[in-house]
Amino acid sequence: MLILLAAIFVLHIIGVIVLLVATIDNAWWMMPNISTDVWGRWIQTNGVWNLTDIPTGSHYPQDYLQAVQASSVLACIFSILGIFVFVAQLFTLQKGQRFTISGIFQLLACLCIMIAASIYTNQFHLDENFGWYGHCFILAWIAFALTFISSIIYFVLRKKTA
Amino acid sequence: MGRAGPMRGVWLGINQGTVCFLLLSCFEALCRVASSIPPLHFLSPPCTRTRSRVGLFLDRLLSGLRHPSFWELPAKPETMLTLLALASVVLLGIVPEQSQAIVIYTGWERHALLGSDIRLSCSFFSWRWTSEDVTFSWTYRPDGSRDSISIFHYTGGAAYVDNKGPFRDRVEFVGNPGRRDGSILIKNLDFNDNGTFTCDAKNPPDIVGRPSSVRLLVFEKVPIQAGVITGAIIGVVLGLLVLIVVIYYLMRFLVARRVFSLSVSKHGKKKKEGSQQRQIKV
Numbered sequence: 453m454l455i456l457l458a459a460i461f462v463l464h465i466i467g468v469i470v471l472l473v474a475t476i477d478n479a480w481w482m483m484p485n486i487s488t489d490v491w492g493r494w495i496q497t498n499g500v501w502n503l504t505d506i507p508t509g510s511h512y513p514q515d516y517l518q519a520v521q522a523s524s525v526l527a528c529i530f531s532i533l534g535i536f537v538f539v540a541q542l543f544t545l546q547k548g549q550r551f552t553i554s555g556i557f558q559l560l561a562c563l564c565i566m567i568a569a570s571i572y573t574n575q576f577h578l579d580e581n582f583g584w585y586g587h588c589f590i591l592a593w594i595a596f597a598l599t600f601i602s603s604i605i606y607f608v609l610r611k612k613t614a
Numbered sequence: 615m616g617r618a619g620p621m622r623g624v625w626l627g628i629n630q631g632t633v634c635f636l637l638l639s640c641f642e643a644l645c646r647v648a649s650s651i652p653p654l655h656f657l658s659p660p661c662t663r664t665r666s667r668v669g670l671f672l673d674r675l676l677s678g679l680r681h682p683s684f685w686e687l688p689a690k691p692e693t694m695l696t697l698l699a700l701a702s703v704v705l706l707g708i709v710p711e712q713s714q715a716i717v718i719y720t721g722w723e724r725h726a727l728l729g730s731d732i733r734l735s736c737s738f739f740s741w742r743w744t745s746e747d748v749t750f751s752w753t754y755r756p757d758g759s760r761d762s763i764s765i766f767h768y769t770g771g772a773a774y775v776d777n778k779g780p781f782r783d784r785v786e787f788v789g790n791p792g793r794r795d796g797s798i799l800i801k802n803l804d805f806n807d808n809g810t811f812t813c814d815a816k817n818p819p820d821i822v823g824r825p826s827s828v829r830l831l832v833f834e835k836v837p838i839q840a841g842v843i844t845g846a847i848i849g850v851v852l853g854l855l856v857l858i859v860v861i862y863y864l865m866r867f868l869v870a871r872r873v874f875s876l877s878v879s880k881h882g883k884k885k886k887e888g889s890q891q892r893q894i895k896v
């Protein structure tokens with residue numbers, strides 16, 4: 453029982469870490485010397501990396517970019533709150549009850565990061581062949597899977613001991 | 615508006631004097647009232663079983679405050695009143711003479727769409743009353759240039775607008791000099807109007823001041839400021855979450871209270887019936 457609990461906790465923590473890396477690091481789209489989105493653009497000139505603003509224009513809609521920022525930040529917040537709620541529920545739940553509230557928080561986090569990743573996939577870099585998706589983008593989709601699995605486990609798990 | 619002179623000084627003195635007198639009489643009345651209030655019960659410590667150091671310190675402080683001698687003024691109220699009134703009149707008389715600089719307020723940056731009109735506001739603060747010789751003047755410095763040209767001047771009750779430079783027939787005076795407002799309206803903006811507009815106002819005899827500048831940016835499409843949408847989405851969602859949690863706990867509390875009151879009334883009814891039966895028996 454304890455091992456199961458530890459495994460679930462570790463899964464949740466890994467989800468949080470993956471979400472944080474995907475949100476904070478600016479590497480959703482990469483080009484040979486450029487690593488960009490969602491907060492800024494890193495450009496390497498003469499071996500030195502400089503942080504610049506993301507270019508504004510019709511192929512870089514500002515409002516969708518801010519929506520991606522907002523929902524990825526919200527996913528992090530919900531996941532972190534979920535950790536605390538899970539620990540609280542461990543101590544306050546009665547025997548036989550399910551961890552529904554923790555599951556709801558993880559589900560909300562899953563929903564938010566899915567919204568962020570979907571908007572990004574659909575609206576940005578549609579016609580650019582000169583580049584590839586960076587590690588943050590991949591981590592965002594992995595975080596979606598992890599948080600989904602985590603929320604399902606919370607909805608199914610029952611408290612065994614009082 | 616009147617002119618500066620000896621009558622103005624007398625009038626200011628009387629004004630300030632009456633204000634001070636009113637303030638001090640209020641203060642004196644409050645002191646008298648406070649000394650007559652009996653010690654408030656909720657300030658006394660509820661239990662004396664466990665007294666931490668902080669508790670002892672607070673207790674001593676509160677008992678000191680409650681002592682009536684704390685609130686009594688050391689000298690007779692009338693003499694103190696007159697002394698304070700004189701001191702404040704002297705101080706307030708000195709202060710305006712020293713800080714006589716005029717302060718001019720304009721915006722910091724203005725964004726506008728191509729082809730639209732924009733109102734550049736300019737107002738000032740001065741210790742003197744608005745004189746009849748108040749002047750406003752606006753100058754324009756294009757982006758990347760070091761020279762500035764004058765585009766508007768208001769003096770002697772008449773406004774003079776630009777009729778030769780880049781803003782000819784596009785500047786209109788929409789301010790109210792009597793209310794210290796020297797705003798201008800620039801119509802039909804173009805990309806060449808990007809630059810810094812400086813407003814300089816003078817209110818004789820108050821002429822020492824620093825002109826204030828506002829930067830104009832003309833856009834084809836007004837850009838979204840960084841982070842506004844992000845902040846709005848995050849704020850709304852978290853606010854909804856907090857609201858849902860609060861409502862949930864409120865409903866639980868209300869339901870619990872209703873259940874509790876119902877059970878108490880039922881219990882009370884049973885007790886009453888029991889006592890009535892006992893009375894009838896007797």
